[in-house]
Amino acid sequence: MEDYKYLFKVVLVGNAGVGKTCLVRKFxxxxxxxxxxxxxxxxFMIKTVKVGNDKIKLQIWDTxxxxxxxxxxxxxxxxxxxxxxxxxxxxxxxxxxxxxxLGEIESYANRRVLKILVGNKVDKGDEREVPERIxxxxxxVNQFDYFLETSAxxxxxxxxxxxxxxxxxxxxxxxxxxxxxxxxxDATNSSSSTGGPIKLIDRAQTQLNSCCTxxx
Amino acid sequence: MDEKLPESxxxxxLGTGLPEAILASACARAGxxxxxxxxxxxxxxxxxxxxxxMVHEVTENQVKKLDSSEISKLSELLTENEQLxxxxxxxxxxxxxxxxxxxxxxEEKPMKTQLEEASQMRRFSIDLVPxxxxxxxxxxxxxxxxxxxxxxxxxxxxxxxxPTETPEAGITLNPVPCSKGEIFQSNALSIxxxxxxxxFITFCTQWSTKDTEEGRKLLAEHADRPFSEFxxxxxxxxxxxxFIINTIGILQQRPTAMTGxxxxxxxMDSVGHFGPSPFLFPLYGCGELSQxxxxxxxxxxxxxxxxxxxxxxxxxxxxxTAVIANGDRVNCRYIVMSPRFVPETxxxxxxxxxxxxxxxxxKSIKExxxxxxxxxxxxxxxxxxxxxxxxxxxxxxxxxxxxxxxxHATGTQEGETSVKxxxxxxxxxxxxxxxxxxxxxxxxxxxDTAGAENVVVAPPVDANLHYASVVEECRQLFCTTWPExxxxxxxxxxxxxxxxxxxxxxxAEN
Numbered sequence: 001m002e003d004y005k006y007l008f009k010v011v012l013v014g015n016a017g018v019g020k021t022c023l024v025r026k027f028x029x030x031x032x033x034x035x036x037x038x039x040x041x042x043x044f045m046i047k048t049v050k051v052g053n054d055k056i057k058l059q060i061w062d063t064x065x066x067x068x069x070x071x072x073x074x075x076x077x078x079x080x081x082x083x084x085x086x087x088x089x090x091x092x093x094x095x096x097x098x099x100x101x102l103g104e105i106e107s108y109a110n111r112r113v114l115k116i117l118v119g120n121k122v123d124k125g126d127e128r129e130v131p132e133r134i135x136x137x138x139x140x141v142n143q144f145d146y147f148l149e150t151s152a153x154x155x156x157x158x159x160x161x162x163x164x165x166x167x168x169x170x171x172x173x174x175x176x177x178x179x180x181x182x183x184x185x186d187a188t189n190s191s192s193s194t195g196g197p198i199k200l201i202d203r204a205q206t207q208l209n210s211c212c213t214x215x216x
Numbered sequence: 217m218d219e220k221l222p223e224s225x226x227x228x229x230l231g232t233g234l235p236e237a238i239l240a241s242a243c244a245r246a247g248x249x250x251x252x253x254x255x256x257x258x259x260x261x262x263x264x265x266x267x268x269x270m271v272h273e274v275t276e277n278q279v280k281k282l283d284s285s286e287i288s289k290l291s292e293l294l295t296e297n298e299q300l301x302x303x304x305x306x307x308x309x310x311x312x313x314x315x316x317x318x319x320x321x322x323e324e325k326p327m328k329t330q331l332e333e334a335s336q337m338r339r340f341s342i343d344l345v346p347x348x349x350x351x352x353x354x355x356x357x358x359x360x361x362x363x364x365x366x367x368x369x370x371x372x373x374x375x376x377x378x379p380t381e382t383p384e385a386g387i388t389l390n391p392v393p394c395s396k397g398e399i400f401q402s403n404a405l406s407i408x409x410x411x412x413x414x415x416f417i418t419f420c421t422q423w424s425t426k427d428t429e430e431g432r433k434l435l436a437e438h439a440d441r442p443f444s445e446f447x448x449x450x451x452x453x454x455x456x457x458x459f460i461i462n463t464i465g466i467l468q469q470r471p472t473a474m475t476g477x478x479x480x481x482x483x484m485d486s487v488g489h490f491g492p493s494p495f496l497f498p499l500y501g502c503g504e505l506s507q508x509x510x511x512x513x514x515x516x517x518x519x520x521x522x523x524x525x526x527x528x529x530x531x532x533x534x535x536x537t538a539v540i541a542n543g544d545r546v547n548c549r550y551i552v553m554s555p556r557f558v559p560e561t562x563x564x565x566x567x568x569x570x571x572x573x574x575x576x577x578x579k580s581i582k583e584x585x586x587x588x589x590x591x592x593x594x595x596x597x598x599x600x601x602x603x604x605x606x607x608x609x610x611x612x613x614x615x616x617x618x619x620x621x622x623x624h625a626t627g628t629q630e631g632e633t634s635v636k637x638x639x640x641x642x643x644x645x646x647x648x649x650x651x652x653x654x655x656x657x658x659x660x661x662x663x664d665t666a667g668a669e670n671v672v673v674a675p676p677v678d679a680n681l682h683y684a685s686v687v688e689e690c691r692q693l694f695c696t697t698w699p700e701x702x703x704x705x706x707x708x709x710x711x712x713x714x715x716x717x718x719x720x721x722x723x724a725e726n
């Protein structure tokens with residue numbers, strides 16, 4: 001039973017303390033977590049959005065705090081459709097670290113991944129250390145697909161950020177679908193019974209469901 | 217920014233190999249505070265996977281011994297009655313040789329250059345410890361219960377090959393049918409053999425419903441004698457005996473009737489669960505699993521710090537009180553460590569040497585219309601050895617570029633023939649020319665003690681085909697050390713998704 005058209009994996013990276021978790025929470029739950037606690041207990045969140053007539057699921061992954069000592073796993077980047085690189089506009093060092101993050105993305109992410117640059121915490125107007133122009137220039141020079149400044153605190157541009165991600169990924173996927181459809185039409189004769197990747201949890205769910213069905 | 221490590225935690229875990237990762241996740245999940253350290257800049261320790269660009273790092277493991285001035289400096293961190301103990305750096309992976317192999321067909325441009333120019337070096341995932349998962353085995357169960365399964369994907373090992381060798385034909389690789397459907401379609405078996413095999417499978421199905429004692433009775437005097445004898449009295453011919461022992465019974469080395477039946481039933485039980493084959497392989501290679509368990513630990517609060525020198529531990533009254541890493545002291549109540557870190561003064565209770573060779577090729581050992589993930593048990597060709605196998609994985613498993621393969625040979629060191637010799641015979645017979653290879657010895661070191669009562673030494677690398685023993689050893693270590701806590705309990709279904717947006721809300725398309 002598919003009730004959505006696409007599921008996209010979106011991962012957030014950037015220095016500790018730039019507000020990645022707050023962005024995710026604000027978008028998925030509409031809340032801004034109180035206090036300054038590090039990212040604990042946050043795995044991924046799923047939010048369904050609409051792009052045109054299509055329901056799109058965004059599976060948004062947080063770092064679980066592994067960025068604090070620069071120890072994010074390669075696995076985290078696997079199969080990501082979009083990577084949102086976040087810095088804090090009131091913290092120059094978080095911007096200065098962007099080239100290192102780009103290096104990781106280049107090494108571990110899919111080559112065709114959508115790259116989004118986000119300058120967060122624009123609510124701290126008086127404490128701004130990174131002008132918008134500088135952020136946008138960095139985005140252009142490093143071929144990000146999109147640049148945006150946000151505030152998770154007052155919700156500035158938060159929805160827009162993820163809506164952009166969903167829209168761009170959906171449009172890319174539709175183009176890909178057209179090409180794949182063309183390819184499949186040409187290749188109808190060859191038996192392409194490709195076994196796709198196996199997610200263990202899907203099977204476990206199925207097992208649980210059939211158990212429940214039997215009992216009722 | 218070199219951020220400070222915490223001053224105090226419940227558990228410090230040293231090394232990010234799979235067993236350490238499992239234990240870290242179990243501790244964090246149980247509510248203990250965990251600091252997880254690795255000297256390497258990468259995850260996985262002696263259980264790592266590497267790209268072709270990074271595989272040289274496995275040889276760059278230079279940890280200098282502390283000199284007297286360093287010891288003096290670190291000793292300043294000690295208090296009364298405390299003793300500094302330097303941590304070990306044991307050679308778990310040794311005798312490493314890595315080489316690109318010139319080939320006539322690459323005369324114009326070496327394969328290394330071709331791969332570099334096509335940006336394909338990063339497409340490899342070279343496993344130090346390649347294993348498979350049994351579909352209904354302990355690792356799959358643990359992955360599902362803990363929901364670490366969210367972080368990983370798998371591929372079916374969709375081809376098992378059974379080698380036979382004759383003087384005239386050399387080594388022939390015969391496909392193994394696993395499901396009943398495959399058995400009847402198989403060309404490798406005669407009608408009589410198919411009938412005998414079906415009879416055996418039916419017996420397995422009935423036998424597996426018995427309890428242990430009853431099962432043993434059914435095997436009568438054969439129970440503790442060679443499995444082959446039992447099969448013979450069941451009317452199974454020599455060829456099919458070998459087939460059953462080495463493929464259906466692959467999970468058990470040198471089986472008795474009892475252990476062979478247990479292994480065969482495990483095998484049959486997993487067939488059909490995710491597909492026709494009972495075995496799975498992790499997408500992007502086996503090193504991925506370490507990272508996945510580490511993520512779970514992080515989600516439950518574990519701190520991760522790679523690339524820090526981990527120098528010493530501090531002991532007082534028979535207990536470890538702290539770890540010293542990069543000159544910082546971290547107080548702790550327990551330490552979990554990879555065997556690599558065990559201080560040199562502690563003797564290993566046993567060491568098993570495992571021969572490992574990895575080859576990169578651009579042709580499968582047995583060509584097929586579609587790329588296969590392949591497992592070969594070589595036991596029939598090396599009867600004196602406990603372990604001999606080949607695993608071939610490529611693009612479909614995301615461990616090599618399209619059209620390329622990694623062939624992993626693994627063997628214990630007994631008998632006159634090395635597993636390498638057999639692998640290269642198979643290559644020659646099937647006109648496969650490797651263009652790169654890496655060989656090394658893996659030392660499976662066991663320790664009865666680590667010299668202090670609050671130290672847990674994680675299970676070593678081993679030669680087992682699958683992960684059951686690693687998972688169970690971790691469980692036992694955890695339950696012995698923390699008897700009041702649960703080892704990776706079944707997780708409640710997460711509230712992943714919030715209320716959907718009202719239907720009327722739409723995103724304007726650009």
